[in-house]
Amino acid sequence: MRSAGDFVADNIQSMPFSGIRKFFDVAKEIEGVISLGVGEPDFPTPWRIREEAIYQLEQGNTIYTSNAGLIELRQAISAYMRDRFAMRYSPLSEIIATVGASEGIDIAMRALINPGDEILLVEPCFVSYKPCIVMAGGVPIVISAKAENDFRITPEDLEGKITERTKAILMAYPSNPTGAIMGRSDLEKIAEVLRNKDIVVLSDEIYAELTYGASHASIAQIPGMAGKTVVLSGFSKAYSMTGWRLGYACGPEDIITAMLKIHQYILMCAPTVSQYAGIEALKNGAKDVESMRKDYDGRRRIMVNGFRQMGLDCFEPKGAFYVFPCIKSTGLSSEEFCIKLLHEEKVAVVPGSAFGECGEGFIRCSYAYSVDALKEALGRISRFLEKLRLPLVK
Amino acid sequence: MANLREDLLALIERNSRLTPEDLAERLGVSMEEVAAELGLMVDEQIICGYHTLINWDKTSKEFVTALIEVKVTPQHGMGFDKIAQRIYLFDEVKAVYLMSGGFDLTVVIEGDNIKEVAYFISNKLAPMESVLSTATHFVLKKYKDHGIVLELPKKPDERMIISP
Numbered sequence: 001m002r003s004a005g006d007f008v009a010d011n012i013q014s015m016p017f018s019g020i021r022k023f024f025d026v027a028k029e030i031e032g033v034i035s036l037g038v039g040e041p042d043f044p045t046p047w048r049i050r051e052e053a054i055y056q057l058e059q060g061n062t063i064y065t066s067n068a069g070l071i072e073l074r075q076a077i078s079a080y081m082r083d084r085f086a087m088r089y090s091p092l093s094e095i096i097a098t099v100g101a102s103e104g105i106d107i108a109m110r111a112l113i114n115p116g117d118e119i120l121l122v123e124p125c126f127v128s129y130k131p132c133i134v135m136a137g138g139v140p141i142v143i144s145a146k147a148e149n150d151f152r153i154t155p156e157d158l159e160g161k162i163t164e165r166t167k168a169i170l171m172a173y174p175s176n177p178t179g180a181i182m183g184r185s186d187l188e189k190i191a192e193v194l195r196n197k198d199i200v201v202l203s204d205e206i207y208a209e210l211t212y213g214a215s216h217a218s219i220a221q222i223p224g225m226a227g228k229t230v231v232l233s234g235f236s237k238a239y240s241m242t243g244w245r246l247g248y249a250c251g252p253e254d255i256i257t258a259m260l261k262i263h264q265y266i267l268m269c270a271p272t273v274s275q276y277a278g279i280e281a282l283k284n285g286a287k288d289v290e291s292m293r294k295d296y297d298g299r300r301r302i303m304v305n306g307f308r309q310m311g312l313d314c315f316e317p318k319g320a321f322y323v324f325p326c327i328k329s330t331g332l333s334s335e336e337f338c339i340k341l342l343h344e345e346k347v348a349v350v351p352g353s354a355f356g357e358c359g360e361g362f363i364r365c366s367y368a369y370s371v372d373a374l375k376e377a378l379g380r381i382s383r384f385l386e387k388l389r390l391p392l393v394k
Numbered sequence: 395m396a397n398l399r400e401d402l403l404a405l406i407e408r409n410s411r412l413t414p415e416d417l418a419e420r421l422g423v424s425m426e427e428v429a430a431e432l433g434l435m436v437d438e439q440i441i442c443g444y445h446t447l448i449n450w451d452k453t454s455k456e457f458v459t460a461l462i463e464v465k466v467t468p469q470h471g472m473g474f475d476k477i478a479q480r481i482y483l484f485d486e487v488k489a490v491y492l493m494s495g496g497f498d499l500t501v502v503i504e505g506d507n508i509k510e511v512a513y514f515i516s517n518k519l520a521p522m523e524s525v526l527s528t529a530t531h532f533v534l535k536k537y538k539d540h541g542i543v544l545e546l547p548k549k550p551d552e553r554m555i556i557s558p
Contacts, residue, residue, distance in 0.1 A: 020556055020557070020558050021556075023556055024554065024555060024556040024557075027556055028555055033555060035555040035556065037555055037556035038553045038554065038555070038556065038557045039557045040553055041558050042551070042553070042555060084525045126558060127558045128558070176558075215445065294401070294404070297420075298419075298420030298421070299420075300407075301419055301420055301421075301422050302419055302420065305419055347556050348466070348556055350556060369551075
């Protein structure tokens with residue numbers, strides 16, 4: 001007889017749990033941990049958004065919406081993309097409301113990939129990209145973003161990886177875990193490489209609202225690119241709406257239609273109450289976003305200064321809510337560093353290696369925490385480093 | 395410069411205990427710049443004082459707050475300013491606003507008890523020559539003040555320790 005596990009499909013059996021989860025299992029057993037480990041905002045969803053959702057619940061607006069989402073929501077997304085980023089999408093045919101940007105990534109992969117198609121992805125990156133590619137039957141090809149390029153990708157990085165099997169490139173700026181952004185001129189160089197190639201761009205722009213000192217640029221803004229770029233975004237980070245599970249995909253009609261086909265069979269529609277909340281967020285939430293962004297910006301500076309004062313190389317992140325300091329000078333691997341830090345000073349940070357091999361030698365520290373918590377954690381990390389360095393001094 | 399001013403004010407309006415070091419770090423400017431700008435704003439009376447927001451209901455101190463709607467006759471050449479001044483110079487008057495709408499001045503006063511407030515209104519405020527009428531409302535409970543909910547239940551951070 002086969003055991004239950006033998007029934008699990010080969011590609012799922014061979015797929016590891018994410019490095020983050022492994023680390024979580026260790027961290028949750030330790031009491032009194034200060035965590036810099038989360039990938040979600042610390043603010044509650046702004047009240048105006050919650051209040052709108054309560055109203056919609058009271059009204060009993062709890063039925064399925066159309067597969068692509070409420071037309072009012074798609075119109076609001078369309079207006080937002082136009083006014084905020086000068087990008088134009090038809091609410092009727094070029095936008096779907098998804099269950100978080102995560103669903104968008106999944107259905108985009110499934111809509112595009114024929115078995116064996118190569119999908120380029122930029123690491124270090126969000127943990128689910130690679131598995132989504134593999135589950136859709138694609139072959140992930142990693143482009144390593146380098147610290148010396150401020151974790152941006154260069155045309156050379158890209159050209160070296162393109163083959164005749166390349167179907168798409170998945171990139172995410174502002175970046176989780178590095179906090180890197182790519183400006184308009186950086187993206188133009190990438191667009192130049194892609195201009196005459198049949199390669200689709202999947203651009204995860206979930207952190208678009210959280211940039212500091214530079215406004216967000218999308219590759220879809222560059223002439224000629226909108227027709228082959230799918231922009232994936234959502235409400236989780238900008239409006240602090242992680243648990244609402246609401247995102248959206250905007251792109252050329254043919255690809256969006258294909259994604260909609262999958263979406264209608266697997267999910268029917270994004271959560272209805274969340275969709276109403278999303279309309280309120282887009283129409284009236286800009287001030288709330290700006291106030292949260294300013295708060296993050298202050299904390300970002302505290303973190304970068306803190307790590308630099310400890311003598312660690314810390315690239316200045318211009319987006320998202322993470323810093324990604326280099327810990328190579330300690331002689332420890334990312335994972336050793338994080339485990340030791342967790343046991344000795346009870347601070348949870350995530351090993352850079354959880355986001356791809358090229359994240360080795362770095363740690364991801366989230367600053368979606370109160371300033372007091374950040375300062376306490378920085379103090380502990382500093383003490384930890386002093387202890388590490390002590391034997392070297394003798 | 396205009397931005398630094400606004401950013402500084404936004405931060406200290408919420409927490410006036412932030413030191414120039416804290417402010418400089420959060421705004422990415424030097425401590426000298428912060429100190430200079432704060433000094434200027436004190437000189438220019440943009441920064442008029444530093445308060446502590448206290449929920450007095452949780453202390454044993456007993457006092458009452460009244461909000462009085464006052465109708466007055468404006469004076470030639472002075473508008474409402476002169477009568478407003480005569481009112482706001484009393485120590486028990488905590489705030490005075492010129493209003494649009496059905497009355498002219500909102501006067502917030504505090505006293506140890508209702509009797510004291512009543513005395514002030516009937517013996518000081520109402521008899522003033524330019525005061526036409528008063529309507530007094532006592533504050534029963536403060537829920538939110540200066541943008542801060544006073545009895546916000548503390549919610550523990552229930553986020554997972556680590557998430558992608």
